[in-house]
Amino acid sequence: MKMILSLLVLTVLALALAACTPSEPSNTLTPQPTRTGALKPYTGLASSVTPSPTNAATVTPLPSATPTPRTHVVRAKEDLWGIALRYGLSLEDLLTANPTVDPRFLSIGANLMIPAPLYTPTPDAANPPLPTPVGMDLVTPVCYPSREGGLWCFTTAVNGQEFSIEALSAAIRLYDQGSGKILSQTAYAPLNLVPPGGVMALSAYFPAPAPVTFDITAELLTALPVPPAAGRFLAVQQPGTDIEISADGLSAVASGTFQLSDAQAAASRIQAAAIAYDSQGRVTGIRRWESLEPLSGSASVDFQFTVYATGGAIDRVVVLVEAYP
Known part of the structure; x- marks a missing residue:
């Protein structure tokens, strides 16, 4: 009898323990249906233009700037040499750009073509210019x-x-x-x-x-x-040179005659310059004069031109001259 009671107690305890044990969740995966067919790559819209291959090593040059000439309106007290100097040109370059202009008769209000520089030398340390x-x-x-x-x-x-x-x-x-x-x-x-x-x-x-x-x-x-x-220069004489300075000292007129020292020589061009100085000996103005008329033998050429003061009043004027064969 006692044995039967013991078996019953053990059975009840076993059932109680089984009821308190937590159950593991089920992780069974449901298989997805298998898709049939083959994938095709997307090629995009059809292009009507076939692009040209680009060479990465080739650089497309930028358009180069073209020198643009400008114009200058002649004002009072200006001459061609001063205008050329203002724009960094030689007198020959300015005359070439304005073939119809007479340097001896420059009109106020005339339009001069100022050529653009055509060449800029490249510095070379091995060959100094x-x-x-x-x-x-x-x-x-x-x-x-x-x-x-x-x-x-x-x-x-x-x-x-x-x-x-x-x-x-x-x-x-x-x-x-x-x-x-x-x-x-x-x-x-x-x-x-x-x-x-x-x-x-x-x-x-x-x-x-x-x-x-x-x-x-x-x-x-x-x-x-x-x-x-x-033999690039010819000696020139100045038989007579007159300088007339204005009362205010702002201008001076140089006039006179040039003549070759050698009566057997012939000059194709004569250039002169009037350099004005103030009372302290400082340069206050420069004016250039040129004659393209041939000169030979004992003949002479007359000149007259005006130099203007840029700074102080003019105290004296020196006239220099040179001639070319």
């Missing part, structure tokens, strides 16, 4: 403001050599005290020849807007000796 200039003394430059807001700057070169010098030019540099920038322009002489002991003025123009307060220096760029037997 400028020879070493012959030693000359340069006077400290002076500058005067122009009506357009620019600056006209002048310096003077003294030939202390025993031979003549030609192709004279200098660099005039301005250090702007306001901005700290350095501006530079090339100054040219109105004539080519500087005889031994001679003095030649050079001028340069700085376009607007020009600095108001600045430091200024000058450096000789070119000055070449003239070979004695070169």
Whole structure:
């Protein structure tokens, strides 16, 4: 009997324990139906234009800028040499661009074609473009403001050599005290020849807007000796030269006669320059004159032209001349 009771108790306990045990959730996956057929790649819309292959190494060049000429309207007190100097041109280039213009009769209001620069040399350290200039003394430059807001700057070169010098030019540099920038322009002489002991003025123009307060220096760029037997220049005499300075000192008229020193020589061109100085000996104005009429023998050519003061009042005027065979 006791054995039967013991078996019953064990059975009841086993059923109670089974009821308290947590059941594990079922993780059986339901298989998805298998799709039939084959995938086809999407090729996009059909193109009507077949693109050309591009070579990554080929660079398409940008269009180059074409130099554009401009015009200049002649105003009172201007001459061709001063206009050419303003735009950084030679007088020959300006005359070539304006073949119908007579340099001796320049009309106020005339339109001049200013050619664009056609060539800019590439600096080459192995082959410097400028020879070493012959030693000359340069006077400290002076500058005067122009009506357009620019600056006209002048310096003077003294030939202390025993031979003549030609192709004279200098660099005039301005250090702007306001901005700290350095501006530079090339100054040219109105004539080519500087005889031994001679003095030649050079001028340069700085376009607007020009600095108001600045430091200024000058450096000789070119000055070449003239070979004695070169024969590029002819000696010229000035039998008579008259200088008439206006009462206010703002202009002066130079007139006179030129004649070749050698009666057997013949000149194809004569150039002259009137250099005006103020009472302190500083250059205040330059004017250039040219005659393309042939001159030979004992014949003479008359000249008359006006030089204007850019800075101080004119105190004296020096007329220089050179002739070419």
